Amino acid sequence: MRMLTMALGLLVSIVAYSQVTTDSTRYQSLERVRLFGIGHTDILDTYLSQEKSTGTELHYLSQTFSRHADSKITREMTHHLFASSTGTRGNNNSLLTAIYGFRLGCYYNLDFSSPSINLMIGGLMDGTLGGAYNTRNSNNPAQARIALTIDPAARLCWGFRIARFPMKLNYAVSLPLIGAAFSPNYGQSYYEIFSKGNYDHNIVLVFPFSGPQLHQMLTFDFSLFKTTFSFGYLGDIRQLKANSLKYHHYSNAVVFGWKF
């Protein structure tokens, strides 16, 4: 029930935030990014299996960056969907995973005119909702992924020209610093948690010593046919050691999309 309330609260805040950010007339700059990605993923979840699972992962990212006129503050809203069908050494396609990540961020801008560099330093509220399903297990077939963290974050944008063509390199990084996540206890079944309501340390602390995490993305923007295209690399490291269970989800993907 507490988790549901938390999730609903987050949803309301996202809706409210998105309504604010769509009013483009108030902003000095408003940049929307849509990226699709494909890459490799490596998932370990000892609640489901002692074996790590690898395979192909698909990504979709929707990002909005808005900056008020005469303001040093940029706000970010990111929706990140990624899904995979992965397998272990012995079994192909035995783990299905789908995760929705959302990030609400606020940055302070440091602008340099020569060269044209924009450094943004700030923080994110970083939420995760999703789960994994193991197609072979009995009473531990699935694992929910619910987390909320505060991440220090930075973005570096370098605008330059080659011949007459404007181009831009962007690097964004964030490190989940502190927060909370859901985890069953070591040998606790979801039947016990949800059918019987037996909670046992199911909300755990997330901090660097429970498993350092990192989100980063490097993209290159270029203009073609009056459209700004963007391609680059997305790296995502999610880890958690809690209740004697181990989890990692490493994603490396190539992304391609456009900005408007």
Add this chain to the structure above:
Amino acid sequence: MLVTDRLMNKRINFTLLLLMVFALSSCVMESEFSDNPQGNFEALWKIMDEHYCFFDEKGVDWNEVHTSYAKQIDAQMTESQLLEVLGNMLAEVKDGHVNLFTSFDMGRYWGFHEHYPANYSDTLINRYLGTDYRISNGYSYRILDDNIGYFRCPSFTGPIGAGNLDNILLFFQPCRALIIDLRQNGGGLISSAEELAGRFTNEEVLVGYMKHKTGRGHNDFSELRPQKLKPGSGVRWQKPVVVLTNRAVFSAANEFVKYMRCCPNVTVIGDKTGGGAGLPFSSELPSGWSVRFSACPMYNTEKESTENGIEPDIRVSLTKDDFLKNRDTIIEKARSFINGL
């Protein structure tokens, strides 16, 4: 100046080394065993060592098991030979919930019913059901000649529909009592067992306790948490009920018997159940073979383990004489018990 530079370089190198050590040690990884007979043996032993919940109750020294079975592992052994050794190792815990699944066979321990009389005959059941019986949700049922409802419940592997149960119990409405024949029910969904048992109580009742492992140690357990059976929301049975059991009643069916013993007007007749009171979890070996093991132990209201089965209120076995006369001794005992009420 040169000395200061060297000192500075040393500090930078030391800091970089520390960062590298932190980064490497920070990866959340699990030790990986090789995909060969030795690696699969060690992986299986470790999974059981860290997750299995009945070592102490069954008095099994798992380290000793490692010592004796490690000698039987050979790098050249075939998959069948490996399964035989690993299956024998798992059988040391004598637990029907402990299995090793491969694409060609299943490692198992079924001694909980194979070492005992079956107390069950399909031929006899078919005689009692005849041909004019109803089928709903996979369950066969009819009204016997002496106005006793007979409900054959061979499995809990699928979910039970509330509408199906309403229809079945309404059909039995004119009956004086109900026989639930649970024999050969090897279990399935514990929620299905709860759904059915909930139709036999009008109030929430304590039916037992359960706990789960909280760490890798053999005795790392949570405290016991009560299991409560809630009354079903549809039609509820108010008259006498007899539950028929044999040694093949296992797992969720064993839980069902445990629940029913806490409900009013219920009598259990037949043989002791097979047990299986550990909610099973699964994991995987490097070879891809799946292993299933008891992970969450469950207990009765006296906090006693039901892993080794539940005794009936009235113990009855099929007799050869009755079998030759086409009579099921256990069903007949249930009928005479009901008629004597």
